[in-house]
Amino acid sequence: MSDTASDLAETQAAFMRAILDDGAPLPAGWGNRQAAGMAVYRGNYRSAVMDALASSFERTARYVGDDAFRQASMHHVISHPPSHWTIEAVGAGFDATCAELFGDNPEVAELAWLEWAMLEASSAADHEPLPAAEFAAASADFADDDWANLKLTFTPRSTARIVEHDLAGIWRSLDAESDNPAAPSEQGQRGVLVWREGETPTFLIIAPDNARAFMAMQNGASYGDLIGLLAGDNPDGEAIQNAAMKAGGMLGEWLNEGLVLAFET
Numbered sequence: 001m002s003d004t005a006s007d008l009a010e011t012q013a014a015f016m017r018a019i020l021d022d023g024a025p026l027p028a029g030w031g032n033r034q035a036a037g038m039a040v041y042r043g044n045y046r047s048a049v050m051d052a053l054a055s056s057f058e059r060t061a062r063y064v065g066d067d068a069f070r071q072a073s074m075h076h077v078i079s080h081p082p083s084h085w086t087i088e089a090v091g092a093g094f095d096a097t098c099a100e101l102f103g104d105n106p107e108v109a110e111l112a113w114l115e116w117a118m119l120e121a122s123s124a125a126d127h128e129p130l131p132a133a134e135f136a137a138a139s140a141d142f143a144d145d146d147w148a149n150l151k152l153t154f155t156p157r158s159t160a161r162i163v164e165h166d167l168a169g170i171w172r173s174l175d176a177e178s179d180n181p182a183a184p185s186e187q188g189q190r191g192v193l194v195w196r197e198g199e200t201p202t203f204l205i206i207a208p209d210n211a212r213a214f215m216a217m218q219n220g221a222s223y224g225d226l227i228g229l230l231a232g233d234n235p236d237g238e239a240i241q242n243a244a245m246k247a248g249g250m251l252g253e254w255l256n257e258g259l260v261l262a263f264e265t
Helices: 003-020 032-056 058-064 066-079 087-091 094-101 107-122 132-138 144-149 167-173 208-218 223-231 237-256
Strands: 151-154 159-165 186-197 200-206 260-264
Touching: 032 058, 032 066, 032 087, 032 107, 058 066, 058 107, 058 167, 066 094, 094 107, 107 159, 107 167, 107 186, 107 200, 132 237, 132 260, 144 223, 151 208, 151 237, 159 167, 159 208, 167 200, 186 208, 200 208, 208 223, 208 237, 223 237
Parallel strands: none
Antiparallel strands: 151 260, 159 186, 186 200
C-alpha cells in the first residue's frame, strides 16, 4: 500500500472512531472547524442509526419505553457500528444487546429477536413452496434409504428459536392500537417458527422438539438424523417407531405451512 493510501485509510478509521466515540481523537491535522463539523455529522449519523433501530424494533421500543430503548440503541450502535451497505442492517444482533442490557427481563431479547426475524422474513426472496401433494406423489416410492437420506430446503429467511416467555401474548398486546403491553409470563420452553407466508411475515408457536427439528434440518441434518435426534440415546424399536411417526407429523406440518421449498435424497 502506498503512503497516500495508508494515510487515507488511517484518516478514515480515525473519522469512524470519532463518530462512534465522543472521546476519540480527531484525525491528524484537524482543527476547530473540522471539530465543529464532526459534532454536526456525529449527531446526524447517530440520529439516522437510532431512527433505523426504532423503525425496526417498534414493539421492543414500546415494551421497554423510550428512555431505556434509546440507551440500548446507543450502546448497540457504539458496540456494533454499521458495516453493511444499508443502514437498516444495524439491527442485526440487537437481541444480543438486549440480552446483555436487560438481564432481569429476558423476554426483551426474545421479543427483539422475533421482531428482527419478522423483518428479515418480510424481505425474503420470492419463492414457490413445494405443495404437499407434489411431495407425497414424489415420495410414494421412496425406499428406506431415500427416507433416511432425505434433506429439505426451507423457504428463504425462515428461522426458529426456543423461547421461555409468552411471545404471542406480548406481541399481540404491543399492536399500535394497544395501550397495555402484556406482563411477561414464563411458559416453559416453547419454539417459535418464523417465515414469510405469501407476502406477509408470520410466526407460529410450536413445540420445542419441532423447533429443534427445524433448526437441525435447516442446518443440513437428514430425515434419518432427525429421527435419531427425536429417538434419543440408545433407543429401542418402539422409541424409533415413535420418533419416525413424530418426524412424519413435523414434515407434514412444514409442508402444509408452505415452509419447504425443495428436497433431495
